[in-house]
Amino acid sequence: xxxxxxxxxxxxxxxxxxxxxxxxxxxxxxxxxxxxxxxxxxxxxxxxxxxxxxxxxxxxxxxxxxxxxxxxxxxxxxxxxxxxxxxxxxxxxxxxxxxxxxxxxxxxxxxxxxxxxxxxxxxxxxxxxxxxxxxxxxxxxxxxxxxxxxxxxxxxxxxxxxxxxxxxxxxxxxxxxxxxxxxxxxxxxxxxxxxxxxxxxxxxxxxxxxxxxxxxxxxxxxxxxxxxxxxxxxxxxxxxxxxxxxxxxxxxxxxxxxxxxxxxxxxxxxxxxxxxxxxxxxxxxxxxxxxxxxxxxxxxxxxxxxxxxxxxxxxxxxxxxxxxxxxxxxxxxxxxxxxxxxxxxxxxxxxxxxxxxxxxxxxxxxxxxxxxxxxxxxxxxxxxxxxxxxxxxxxxxxxxxxxxxxxxxxxxxxxxxxxxxxxxxxxxxxxxxxxxxxx
Ligand code: S3P
Numbered sequence: 001x002x003x004x005x006x007x008x009x010x011x012x013x014x015x016x017x018x019x020x021x022x023x024x025x026x027x028x029x030x031x032x033x034x035x036x037x038x039x040x041x042x043x044x045x046x047x048x049x050x051x052x053x054x055x056x057x058x059x060x061x062x063x064x065x066x067x068x069x070x071x072x073x074x075x076x077x078x079x080x081x082x083x084x085x086x087x088x089x090x091x092x093x094x095x096x097x098x099x100x101x102x103x104x105x106x107x108x109x110x111x112x113x114x115x116x117x118x119x120x121x122x123x124x125x126x127x128x129x130x131x132x133x134x135x136x137x138x139x140x141x142x143x144x145x146x147x148x149x150x151x152x153x154x155x156x157x158x159x160x161x162x163x164x165x166x167x168x169x170x171x172x173x174x175x176x177x178x179x180x181x182x183x184x185x186x187x188x189x190x191x192x193x194x195x196x197x198x199x200x201x202x203x204x205x206x207x208x209x210x211x212x213x214x215x216x217x218x219x220x221x222x223x224x225x226x227x228x229x230x231x232x233x234x235x236x237x238x239x240x241x242x243x244x245x246x247x248x249x250x251x252x253x254x255x256x257x258x259x260x261x262x263x264x265x266x267x268x269x270x271x272x273x274x275x276x277x278x279x280x281x282x283x284x285x286x287x288x289x290x291x292x293x294x295x296x297x298x299x300x301x302x303x304x305x306x307x308x309x310x311x312x313x314x315x316x317x318x319x320x321x322x323x324x325x326x327x328x329x330x331x332x333x334x335x336x337x338x339x340x341x342x343x344x345x346x347x348x349x350x351x352x353x354x355x356x357x358x359x360x361x362x363x364x365x366x367x368x369x370x371x372x373x374x375x376x377x378x379x380x381x382x383x384x385x386x387x388x389x390x391x392x393x394x395x396x397x398x399x400x401x402x403x404x405x406x407x408x409x410x411x412x413x414x415x416x417x418x419x420x421x422x423x424x425x426x427x428x429x430x431x432x433x434x435x436x437x438x439x
Pocket of ligand 1: 022023024096167168169170171173195319320
């Protein structure tokens with residue numbers, strides 16, 4: 001464990017560039033790894049989670065090479081032609097790798113074993129096991145439907161129409177990936193829209209995919225036994241990584257920070273909307289398209305934030321941003337209330353419990369409920385920080401570590417975090433960028 005104390009650095013100024021989007025990076029490697037021919041990926045996030053996906057795709061037979069200039073070249077194995085992995089697939093901390101690749105294996109005549117770290121091994125997999133079993137896969141999971149698990153794919157698999165019981169892009173994507181090698185048409189019905197990177201990118205790789213709306217629901221139909229064509233992908237910057245700097249520059253007086261290359265897909269941009277509702281001063285500069293996704297540079301200046309009641313309908317579009325939003329709320333004037341956030345309890349950690357404990361230790365006033373937190377802000381006064389000798393528990397969760405690093409910037413005595421190593425799963429350049437912006 002690598003502990004670290006994050007303290008006030010002075011205003012955040014200048015220009016930084018956030019690394020590639022984690023969700024899009026996983027998908028780029030998976031789909032390029034299935035396309036016959038050569039794809040090139042630039043801007044790929046080189047965090048541990050994405051590297052776990054790359055290692056798994058190599059085991060399935062894809063040829064994946066990184067050049068010194070950071071370009072990744074992939075020769076895919078072909079839908080229907082995956083090799084059986086010789087070893088267990090080590091998914092590390094990555095729920096996205098696990099759930100999406102389970103979908104991929106489910107419709108191939110191969111068996112794969114999935115293992116992960118202590119955090120991932122506690123996360124629910126029944127949400128993907130249920131639809132994949134309907135499609136014919138057989139799965140032997142650990143008690144409670146967790147990793148380690150062994151999945152034997154079905155060939156041919158059976159096409160299904162599956163209504164998502166939880167708003168989850170990972171479950172949606174698992175079923176669509178299984179549908180790629182399934183005869184006929186596989187459908188996913190989404191009562192609540194979630195991030196749509198799978199749909200956008202699969203279409204780019206030549207899959208036939210129809211998206212329609214019916215009675216307020218989104219229906220995604222994928223035509224199976226697809227042949228994916230290779231493609232060059234430019235990965236836009238990750239809004240979930242930018243989020244830490246959006247909040248940091250908003251709460252540290254004197255800040256004026258430009259964050260370049262931020263993906264602003266509407267299914268991901270909820271935090272921007274919520275921060276603006278709280279009074280943040282964030283402008284979009286040079287709006288453009290990168291890799292089929294809307295992108296802009298964000299100029300963020302310090303502002304006095306005001307607490308609000310956050311509309312639970314926005315949750316899916318900012319599901320990974322709540323930990324750092326709670327930090328913004330802790331520095332705002334008045335009360336912020338969040339509800340409808342049960343899903344946060346099954347992320348890399350129980351993020352409601354982890355953030356309630358961490359913020360309280362740093363001096364914030366927080367009430368924890370079954371489905372959200374209520375936070376009384378300081379009105380811009382710095383938090384006291386963690387008491388001498390005490391540190392916040394990261395719980396193998398990168399976003400808890402980075403959120404509390406941001407809290408440290410707005411604290412009197414600094415915030416000590418017990419383990420910063422998990423930051424490498426999604427944002428290996430975080431510590432360097434924080435120093436750069438604070439100078
Ligand atoms: C992701 C979907 C979300 C998100 C995760 C990445 C994805 O999970 O929390 O970090 O890439 O599809 P759920 O699908 O479980 O909501």
